[in-house]
Amino acid sequence: MKQEQAAKSIRIWLIIGLIMVFVQILIGGVTRLTGSGLSITEWSVIMGTLPPLSLEQWNDAFYKYQQFDQFKLVNSHITLSDFKFIFFWEWFHRLWARSMGFVFLLPFIYFIFKGLIPKNQIIRYGILMILGGLAGIVGWIMVASGLEQNKVLVNPVKLMLHLLVACSIFVYLFRLLLEDTYPKERNRFDTSIRNLTSFFLILVITQIAIGALVAGSKAALSCTTWPLMNGAFVPDYIGFHTPFDEHVPENNLTIQFIHRMIAYFITVFSIYYYWRTKQTMAQPLFHLYRHIMLFFVFAQVALGIFTLINSKGEVPVALGALHQMTAFILLNIIVGLHYFIKYKAISSSSLR
Numbered sequence: 001m002k003q004e005q006a007a008k009s010i011r012i013w014l015i016i017g018l019i020m021v022f023v024q025i026l027i028g029g030v031t032r033l034t035g036s037g038l039s040i041t042e043w044s045v046i047m048g049t050l051p052p053l054s055l056e057q058w059n060d061a062f063y064k065y066q067q068f069d070q071f072k073l074v075n076s077h078i079t080l081s082d083f084k085f086i087f088f089w090e091w092f093h094r095l096w097a098r099s100m101g102f103v104f105l106l107p108f109i110y111f112i113f114k115g116l117i118p119k120n121q122i123i124r125y126g127i128l129m130i131l132g133g134l135a136g137i138v139g140w141i142m143v144a145s146g147l148e149q150n151k152v153l154v155n156p157v158k159l160m161l162h163l164l165v166a167c168s169i170f171v172y173l174f175r176l177l178l179e180d181t182y183p184k185e186r187n188r189f190d191t192s193i194r195n196l197t198s199f200f201l202i203l204v205i206t207q208i209a210i211g212a213l214v215a216g217s218k219a220a221l222s223c224t225t226w227p228l229m230n231g232a233f234v235p236d237y238i239g240f241h242t243p244f245d246e247h248v249p250e251n252n253l254t255i256q257f258i259h260r261m262i263a264y265f266i267t268v269f270s271i272y273y274y275w276r277t278k279q280t281m282a283q284p285l286f287h288l289y290r291h292i293m294l295f296f297v298f299a300q301v302a303l304g305i306f307t308l309i310n311s312k313g314e315v316p317v318a319l320g321a322l323h324q325m326t327a328f329i330l331l332n333i334i335v336g337l338h339y340f341i342k343y344k345a346i347s348s349s350s351l352r
Helices: 002-033 055-066 069-073 080-113 119-145 156-181 191-217 248-276 284-309 317-343
Strands: none
Touching: 002 080, 002 156, 002 317, 055 069, 055 080, 080 119, 119 156, 156 191, 156 317, 191 248, 191 317, 248 284, 284 317
C-alpha cells in the first residue's frame, strides 16, 4: 500500500511539474512577443523575487533600462507606465521559474528522505533538477546577449537553445509520467514504425528550433503573405548572405522559407504516418494519439498561416503564443506515439 501511495504521489508531482512547465513556456512566449525580455537588466536570485514597490524603485529600474540600446533605439517613446507592463512579464517569467524550482526540488528531497524513490531511480528524477538549473543559466545567457552594445534583441541562437532546454524538460517530464503510469512490458513491437516515429519526433524538434530562430530574428515579419512569398513560391535572394548584419532582410526571408518548407513536409509526412500506422498492432492509446496527432498538425499549420497574415508590424501576441503552445502539445503527442508503439503489442482484432 505504501508503495502504491508513493507511486501516486510521484505521479501527481510529475503532473504538476508538467503543467507548470507548460505554463512557463506560455509565459515565455508572451514575454518574447511583448518585447519584455530585456526590461530587467540584472539577475538577482533573492532580491529579484520582489518587483519594485515604490515610485523611487520603479524610477531606478526604468533608469537602468534606459541605459541599454533597446530603449535608446526602439523604445525611447515609452513611459514609466509602459515600462511597468513589459517589466511585469519578464518578472513573472522569472518568478514562475523560481516557483518551479521549489516545486521540483522540495518534493524531490522529501521523496528521497522518506525513501519513496528507490536509490536506483534517484538519478532518473534528478536529471529534472539538472535540466531546470540549465534552463535558468541558458536563460540569463540569452538575456545578457541582448544587453550588449548595439543590440536590441537577444541572440536568436541563444533563444533557440533556451527553448530547446525547455523542450527537453517538457518531453522528459512527459516521458517519466508515461513510464510511471504505463509501466514497460517486454513485448514484440513494430521496429520500423518506432523508427518512423523517432524520425517524426526529430522533425518536430527541428521545426521548433527553426521556429525559435524565426521568433528571435523577427523573421516572420520579413514576409506576411501566404501561400506566396513576395509574389513567388521561392522568393528572390534566398540563401544566407554574409556579413549577416548587412543582409538581415534576405537572411530572415531565408529562415522563414525554411520554416515554411519544414511545415509543409511535416504536414505531408503526418498524413503518410497516419496511413502507414493504420494497421499497426500496438496499445490502444497509440491509435488514439494517431488521431489527435493529425488534428494538431493541421491546427498548427492553420495557426501558423493565420498568425503570419495577421502580423502587421508585430506578431499578434495571442496568436503567436497559441502557435508556440500548439507546437509543444504536438511534440508530446509524438512522444506518446513513440512510447506506446513499444508499450504493449496486441492483436489487430482488439483494435476494432
